Amino acid sequence: AQSVTQLGSHVSVSEGALVLLRCNYSSSVPPYLFWYVQYPNQGLQLLLKYTSAATLVKGINGFEAEFKKSETSFHLTKPSAHMSDAAEYFCAVTKSNFGNEKLTFGTGTRLTIIP
Amino acid sequence: EPEVTQTPSHQVTQMGQEVILRCVPISNHLYFYWYRQILGQKVEFLVSFYNNEISEKSEIFDDQFSVERPDGSNFTLKIRSTKLEDSAMYFCASSKPDRVGRDTQYFGPGTRLTVL
Numbered sequence: 001a002q003s004v005t006q007l008g009s010h011v012s013v014s015e016g017a018l019v020l021l022r023c024n025y026s027s028s029v030p031p032y033l034f035w036y037v038q039y040p041n042q043g044l045q046l047l048l049k050y051t052s053a054a055t056l057v058k059g060i061n062g063f064e065a066e067f068k069k070s071e072t073s074f075h076l077t078k079p080s081a082h083m084s085d086a087a088e089y090f091c092a093v094t095k096s097n098f099g100n101e102k103l104t105f106g107t108g109t110r111l112t113i114i115p
Numbered sequence: 116e117p118e119v120t121q122t123p124s125h126q127v128t129q130m131g132q133e134v135i136l137r138c139v140p141i142s143n144h145l146y147f148y149w150y151r152q153i154l155g156q157k158v159e160f161l162v163s164f165y166n167n168e169i170s171e172k173s174e175i176f177d178d179q180f181s182v183e184r185p186d187g188s189n190f191t192l193k194i195r196s197t198k199l200e201d202s203a204m205y206f207c208a209s210s211k212p213d214r215v216g217r218d219t220q221y222f223g224p225g226t227r228l229t230v231l
Contacts, residue, residue: 036222043119043206044158044222090158102148102160102171103220 002027004091006106014114019078023091033074034092086113117141119223127229136192138207147190148208197230
């Protein structure tokens with residue numbers, strides 16, 4: 001079975017500060033990992049994904065994440081927060097990347113940006 | 116850019132009534148999914164569908180639920196007799212494998228189902 005744990009259900013950072021959202025995974029097979037963002041009253045939008053091609057993954061809106069097998073982590077970062085980054089962020093895992101595999105989501109982290 | 120669409124955006128129903136939630140996946144995608152998110156909780160997998168068959172379903176997806184692809188474009192989720200606990204946001208997603216199998220699931224905006 002696979003799972004992800006997101007530490008911190010709420011994170012607040014000042015505008016311009018570093019954003020760090022934590023995700024740890026548990027998987028019996030090599031995982032494929034994703035970060036999705038959900039803006040208020042909208043669906044889930046893919047930020048970035050790790051599919052074993054490179055451990056440092058760059059996504060949209062200046063976000064990136066690093067896959068660390070030794071730490072079973074896939075933390076999401078952004079060097080400088082913007083007000084528009086306020087949203088809920090979900091880490092997700094799947095066991096293969098060849099289609100038709102369900103995503104298992106974490107509980108989400110709500111990011112608040114302080115002006 | 117192609118996107119997954121869902122209708123209606125909000126559905127209110129009485130307990131025991133049947134509801135059908137509709138989705139139009141991205142046109143060249145082959146795999147289809149339903150997920151749900153109860154308010155304040157995480158997104159949960161319900162079912163995946165490929166080649167006109169259910170590929171996998173979760174424990175949540177009991178006999179009250181069914182899915183169908185009635186034509187070449189729509190993908191529907193039916194709940195036969197709704198319960199209060201079915202109140203949630205329901206997300207449809209679709210994907211296709213690219214040449215190296217690195218597919219991505221694209222999500223629709225969701226249908227908020229409220230059961231009274």
